[in-house]
Amino acid sequence: MKKKIGFLLSSCMSVSALPLFAAACKNEQANGGKQEEIDVNTLFKISLPKNTEKKPSELKPEDIVVEILNNDINVEIQKVEFKEGKGVLVSYLATNSKTNKIVDEKTITLEVTTKKDQVETKEDKKYANLITISVDENTKQKTADKVTKEDIKLEVAQGENFKAEVIGVNVQKNNRTVIDVKIKITDNQTSKEITKTLEGFVQALPEKILKGYEVFKDIAIVNDDKAYDWLKNATDGTKIYYDFRKQKFFTGLKEKDKPENPEIFAILETKEAPDWGIETSTPDARQDDNSFKGTALLVKQDTKIGIKFRISQWNNKIKKATYFDEVATSNLITIDRITQNDLNKIASEVVFDYPDKESVLVNNVEQSKITNNIKENYTIEISAIQKVLEQNKLVVNYKVKYSKDGREVESDIQTKEILGFKVDDFSSMFVGLEFTVESKETKLPSEVKNEEIKAVDSDLKEFKFADNITKEVKIKENSADDYRGLLTVVFKATRNSDNSVFEKEYNIDGLKTKNINLDEVIQNFGDLKIKNEINKSETYASAISKSDFIFGDYDKDLVSILISSMKVSESDSTKLIVTLQFSDKTKESNTKTKEYEITGFKKIDTPTNRNIHLNALAMQGTLFAFEDTSKNREEILAYLKNTNNKLKKMLKIDHSFVKGIDKEFYKGKNVKFITLNESLEDKKVVVNTNGTSSKRNIGYNSEKNLGIKIELEDNKVVLKFRLDTKKTEKGDTVIDENGQVFTQVLFTIQ
DSSP: OOOOOSSSSSSSOOOOOOOOOEEEEEETTTTTOOOEEEEEGGTEEEOOOOOSSOGGGGGGGGSSEESSSTTTEEEEEEEEETTTTEEEEEEEEEETTTTEEEEEEEEEOOOSSTTTTTTTOOOOOGGGGGGGEOOHHHHHSSSSSGGOGOEEEEEOOOOOOEEEEEEEEESSSOTTTTTEEEEEETTTTTEEEEEEOOOOOOOOOOHHHHHHHHHHHHEEEEEEEEHHHHHHOOOOOOOOOOOOOTTEESOOOTTSSSSOTTTTEEEEEEEEEEOOTEEHHHHHHHHOOGGGGGGGEEEEETTEEEEEEEHHHHHHHHEEEEESOEEEEEEEEEEEOOOOHHHHHHHTTTOEEEGGGGGGGGGOOOOOEEEEEOTTTTTEEEEEEEEEEGGEEEEEEEEEEEETTTTEEEEEOOOEEEOOHHHOTTTGGGGEEEEEEGGGGGGGGGGOOGGGGEEEEESSOOOOOOEEEEEEEEEEOOOOOOOTEEEEEEEEEETTTOOOEEEEEEOOOOOOOOOOOOOHHHHOOOOOOETTOOOOSSSSSGGGGGGGGGSSOOOTTTTTEEEEEEEOOOSSSSSSEEEEEEEEOOOOOOOOEEEEEOOOOBBOOOTTTTTHHEEEEEEEEHHHOOOOOHHHHHHHHHHTTTOOOOOOOOEETTTEEEEEOSSTTBBBBOOTEEEOOTTHHHHTTTOOOSGGGGGGOOOSSSSSOSEEEEETTEOOOOOOOOOOEEEETTEEEEEOOTTTTTEEEEEEOO
16 A cells, blocks of 8 residues: 655645755654654755756756755656646656655656746747748749749748748759748747748759759869870860760760771760760750760860750650750860870970080080970980981980879970081081982882992982992891881991091881781781680689780781670680781771680570679679779778668669769769779670669669668678569569679778
8 A cells, every 4th residue: 555645835836936846745654654744855856957958848857856865765757748838847756765665756847947948939830821932023934943042032920030041942853843942940949940832933854854964064084195185186166975884975976886996085074973864965956866965065265175065865765865955064174184295295395405515526425414404393314315427416315204193194205406516527428328229119128138229319319438438338137127118228437547437327218018918917926815814714704804815926016906806605605706806007908807716714604684794703703893992991881880871781883883872972973993894895795783674684682772782791891782683574674682692802801
């Protein structure tokens, strides 16, 4: 049976002047049940916390202050409730710590102590009805997406003293003529946000189109000297071409199934990826003409470049592009990189000299004393000097170097002369000397004999030598070039009176040439081989890339060899078929191809529902490549260890680009330090986790969280994915969640 508790006070009231609760209770005595009044102020005191930032409605049991005055008493705050106009209701239970008997159990009311604390915003206050928003007539003519928060006029109803400000404007997803206006309300110590709508604007573009405009407004120059050189020389209004697979703009239109054209290369790239099917077109694009798809115009302003474009959206079902009306211009980028071509120009302006050269014979020149006028931040490297004795001049072969932020560039080797040295009367006797062969256009260089070589002057007349010299002319060994019609001879002259010697090499050009026999080149080339460090028996043929080959013997000055195609034999997975293209450098039209078979690779049985190339690389653990730097490791680990996002950590692959899914990690952007194996590009394999179902060929789940997993497993960061696909009842291609899970280690934590 509970013991009765009584209070000396007529009511359990609290007064604002007293921060404490004071009460008296009755306690039943052991001698006959007689009740004795006990003042609980002698046992404990309960009060509200002081100097707290919490409102009364936010207080919890642990916030209530309990002061114990008797060590035998325990007090437990069981419930706290705020009643507007009354105060804070506190329910407590006091017990004897020795006997566990109840000393007091009550709900009391503690009044708040300040006027400030008594203010609570009413939950049912209809702020939306007390605020009016509008725009002027000019703003009403805008498309909804062009309306800004500064365009919104806001009025608070008369008599209201709360503050309101517009903090954001967004177009509704399902009604592109309506905007949602987000408003922040400040009412005394309470703040909240409400949303009101305005309608009747010109229809805004779809979200993915607006995103497309933003993506293509923010471009960068491709990290390649060729791109910078091309852009420096390009003119305003030049048409360029966008490749959605690579997300880059090119100098020309790349044609399918044709050898790579060296004149077509990437110059600009987007920093983010647009949605699938979103590309650019030139401003003059005409509907129903797909040729404008993936085009743009270059904008050139002094040393800055950008693009002018409209957005193009491709409909794959009807194979048609739609061009949106708005014409936009991207950011303008300064073309400030020093390239090799820039250095070549700087090198061409270098002037060399030699101190007191008028008193120095060319034969006595010291390279270390040569001076130059190169600008600061550039250096000159002299590779060779040639002492032209008969002309009393020095020929300098050199190149210019430039370095900035760890990037080094050097010019081509160039040649300059230093004139004005002391005259050498013997050497000067041979000024204007040249050598030729009679009817040279009828003789191959290899057919010329020493006695057929004639000394002539610049007018091709017989050269007149002095009487007191001994001459010797002979063909330089291995100098005959029948394919280019070139021959080198060595001339040596000795003055009999003092044994002074003059010796120099002379070139004879214009001789008969012969065609390169590419059949002979191919025959001498021998077999195409794989690098020695690659163990074919442990390597799948599909995992081989162009850089893994070793070419046989051939003259690189006369012939160029390119790998034009690579494919795994359909009937034998251990066999790789490679086609080489041999080209005559002296005659561009002279080309031949030859197919080579390389056998002995590891056998693989690829399920019919997997891509053969992806399967081989996945089996080998080389489908993905990771740029292993401490910065990239830290970035991945920070993402994986972030517990704020409870969802599984995923990456998606969009047209062979690895991208982030979560806002904490490259959402919608390329993760540039995680890429796909370069051999896939050689084989024209496009990899997708998302997009149209027919293009999906990798993933982890089927219809939710499309992508591949990235996770921390023990002390390793790994990627997990499946390649098995299946068809749904609707005919869509999805990832088979019962398929094999592949795991590839990106890096191990030491």
